[in-house]
Amino acid sequence: MEQNTLKEPSYVEQLLEILRSDLNKEDLLERLDDYHENDIAEALEHMQPEERIRLYPILGAERVAEIFTYIEDPDEYLKELDEDRAAAVLSEMDSDDAADVLEEMDAETQERIVSLMDDESSRDVQLILSYDEDEIGSHMTTNFIVIRNDLNIRQAMHELVRQAGDNDNISTIYVEDENKHYYGAIDLKDLIIARDYTPLEDLISTSYPYVKDKELISDCIERIKDYAEDSLPVLNDEKCLIGIITATDIVEVVDDEMGEDYARLAGLTAEEDLNEKLFESIKKRLPWLIALLFLGMMVSTVVGAFEAVVAIIPLVICFQSLILDMAGNVGTQSLAVTIRVLMDENLTGLQKLALIFKEIRVGFCNGLLLGSMAFVFIGLYIHYFKDNPLSFAFRISGCVGISLLAAMVVSSIVGTVVPMFFHKIKIDPAVASGPLITTVNDLVAVVTYYSLAWLLLIHSMA
Numbered sequence: 001m002e003q004n005t006l007k008e009p010s011y012v013e014q015l016l017e018i019l020r021s022d023l024n025k026e027d028l029l030e031r032l033d034d035y036h037e038n039d040i041a042e043a044l045e046h047m048q049p050e051e052r053i054r055l056y057p058i059l060g061a062e063r064v065a066e067i068f069t070y071i072e073d074p075d076e077y078l079k080e081l082d083e084d085r086a087a088a089v090l091s092e093m094d095s096d097d098a099a100d101v102l103e104e105m106d107a108e109t110q111e112r113i114v115s116l117m118d119d120e121s122s123r124d125v126q127l128i129l130s131y132d133e134d135e136i137g138s139h140m141t142t143n144f145i146v147i148r149n150d151l152n153i154r155q156a157m158h159e160l161v162r163q164a165g166d167n168d169n170i171s172t173i174y175v176e177d178e179n180k181h182y183y184g185a186i187d188l189k190d191l192i193i194a195r196d197y198t199p200l201e202d203l204i205s206t207s208y209p210y211v212k213d214k215e216l217i218s219d220c221i222e223r224i225k226d227y228a229e230d231s232l233p234v235l236n237d238e239k240c241l242i243g244i245i246t247a248t249d250i251v252e253v254v255d256d257e258m259g260e261d262y263a264r265l266a267g268l269t270a271e272e273d274l275n276e277k278l279f280e281s282i283k284k285r286l287p288w289l290i291a292l293l294f295l296g297m298m299v300s301t302v303v304g305a306f307e308a309v310v311a312i313i314p315l316v317i318c319f320q321s322l323i324l325d326m327a328g329n330v331g332t333q334s335l336a337v338t339i340r341v342l343m344d345e346n347l348t349g350l351q352k353l354a355l356i357f358k359e360i361r362v363g364f365c366n367g368l369l370l371g372s373m374a375f376v377f378i379g380l381y382i383h384y385f386k387d388n389p390l391s392f393a394f395r396i397s398g399c400v401g402i403s404l405l406a407a408m409v410v411s412s413i414v415g416t417v418v419p420m421f422f423h424k425i426k427i428d429p430a431v432a433s434g435p436l437i438t439t440v441n442d443l444v445a446v447v448t449y450y451s452l453a454w455l456l457l458i459h460s461m462a
Contacts, residue, residue, distance in 0.1 A: 140243030334415025363412025
């Protein structure tokens with residue numbers, strides 16, 4: 001019997017048929033009301049520029065703004081409008097979304113369009129654009145509801161209804177005092193069910209968490225995630241409420257931080273995307289690759305110093321990659337764990353020391369187990385498949401096993417201590433990227449392996 005599966009609906013074909021039809025404006029808008037803006041945005045992406053240009057005046061600035069919110073690169077589509085209409089669309093967007101679009105434009109175009117926006121939108125956007133991209137203020141929105149703490153319940157409800165027409169983030173109502181300083185927050189549900197005679201003060205959470213506008217995202221991301229609120233107020237140095245950061249903003253911030261950390265772990269200076277220009281991709285990758293080239297030369301130089309070992313016993317080179325790969329893997333694992341732990345800004349020196357010893361123990365235990373396995377299986381392999389005497393076979397496998405143990409312990413230390421050092425000197429620990437750790441570990445592993453081979457094999461044979 002065939003099992004029915006729920007398929008994700010796709011309305012693009014339906015919407016393309018509607019958008020390309022000869023319906024009059026009223027009928028077209030009425031048909032579009034049945035669809036979500038995300039689906040309309042996807043349909044617009046399948047249309048030709050001339051088709052979209054015909055539709056923009058019909059949809060109107062407010063509807064176009066809602067649709068553009070769901071488009072990956074709205075600045076590319078905004079170029080299809082003249083600057084007056086582009087400014088009208090941006091004025092209808094949430095301030096943070098409008099700021100994101102404007103950031104993709106050149107400074108001259110950005111300045112012209114901002115000057116054409118309405119006064120309130122222009123002021124809000126300029127405020128957000130004034131922050132560095134790694135500051136919380138650059139991700140906040142001015143779309144929120146704020147009331148005074150000296151209102152009664154009826155007045156508070158009236159103010160809520162009045163502001164809700166322009167602001168859709170209403171699940172939390174923020175409160176300020178008579179001096180316009182942040183005072184606290186009220187849950188919408190509590191305000192709705194409150195009786196007229198209930199003092200507004202009873203509903204206000206004066207200990208509601210907040211973030212500062214100039215705080216670095218990396219410094220407070222864990223705190224934001226821990227509170228798990230729909231939104232958090234953003235305050236300036238005077239403790240005035242200037243915006244909020246929503247759950248959607250938080251998800252985007254976390255995603256951006258993870259993307260940047262992942263890029264750095266890969267040895268990149270920033271994230272790349274599919275449409276990025278060739279020169280930009282080269283510029284991001286080249287600095288680390290140049291540094292790693294010289295480190296790689298050091299590794300090759302060390303191997304060259306032991307060419308006598310390879311010349312006498314060529315078999316030892318067969319197991320070099322095994323040791324290097326395992327050292328790199330262990331170092332990268334320790335690096336990932338350490339970066340994750342270092343995100344906790346409250347970590348004490350004792351806890352950091354405990355992490356180092358824990359990683360050393362993990363590296364030692366794993367190295368002991370894998371080194372023992374390598375000793376047995378490689379020894380048997382060399383004896384039976386390479387026709388070497390048993391004692392010689394196990395001397396080589398002993399070099400591999402001991403080197404594996406040493407390399408894994410050292411790799412655990414390097415993968416833990418290096419990011420801690422970067423963190424201590426106020427550099428993002430993710431800069432201690434995977435390729436850097438791997439290359440350093442390669443150097444240590446090569447020295448260990450060939451030194452043991454010299455002592456246990458060449459020296460003992462002399």
